[in-house]
Amino acid sequence: MTSHTTIQPKILYYGTPVVLLTTENEDGTTNISPISSSWALGNYVILGLGFGSHGLENLRQRPECVINLPDASMWQQVEALAPLTGRNPVPDYKKELGFRYEADKFQAANLTPVDSAIVRPKRVGECPLQLEAVVRTIRFPEYADMFAILETEVRHVHAAKQIVQSAHHVNPQAWNPLIYNFRHYFGLSDQLGKTYRSET
Secondary structure (H helix, E strand, C coil): CCCCCCCCCCCCCEEEECEEEEEECCCCCEEEEEECCEEEECCEEEEEEECCCHHHHHHHHCCEEEEEECEHHHHHHHHHHCCEECCCCCCHHHHHCCCEECCCHHHHCCCCEECCCCCCCCEECCCCEEEEEEEEEEECCCCCCCEEEEEEEEEEEEECHHHEEECCEECCCCCCECEEECCEEECCCCCCCCCCCCCC
16 A cells, blocks of 8 residues: 655646637637646536636637647647736736736747637647637636636537547547646656547
């Protein structure tokens, strides 16, 4: 049995895929928000966004987005986005954290905007998986004032040809998502096994 001790971690980012969430700005341009809180239930993806983030404000007004999933090779481009905000002027609390305003985050991170099929925000061309979605619900928990919980419905999926196994399957041996693990970037290790429900 493993020996344990009690700790009080400052963060609980215990290892989740990075998302580059694209939303539409008021002027019709596209904002990119790097986030690390998401999970999927069927065709629905639940997102956690910091209260006051520009992406959240966009979604409250224009409830469409693209959930762009970068692979591990893109970690430096993701990190280039980390200190940027689409809010102008930059809120004081973000200034204290080192954020700066950037109108064109695609250019700042050397990324390519690509038209979406059914939603208005652009996709991130370099991301191997791109999920076009609409927001179904935005909830502001009464027990916490620092984040919102968004339920999105995925309507259209784009996948890079090199990770596609069939019309209904992504090849898990070809797909290597970027993982945010206690504020460090990782890819996946070699496959250890698969669930009994796997069809591939």
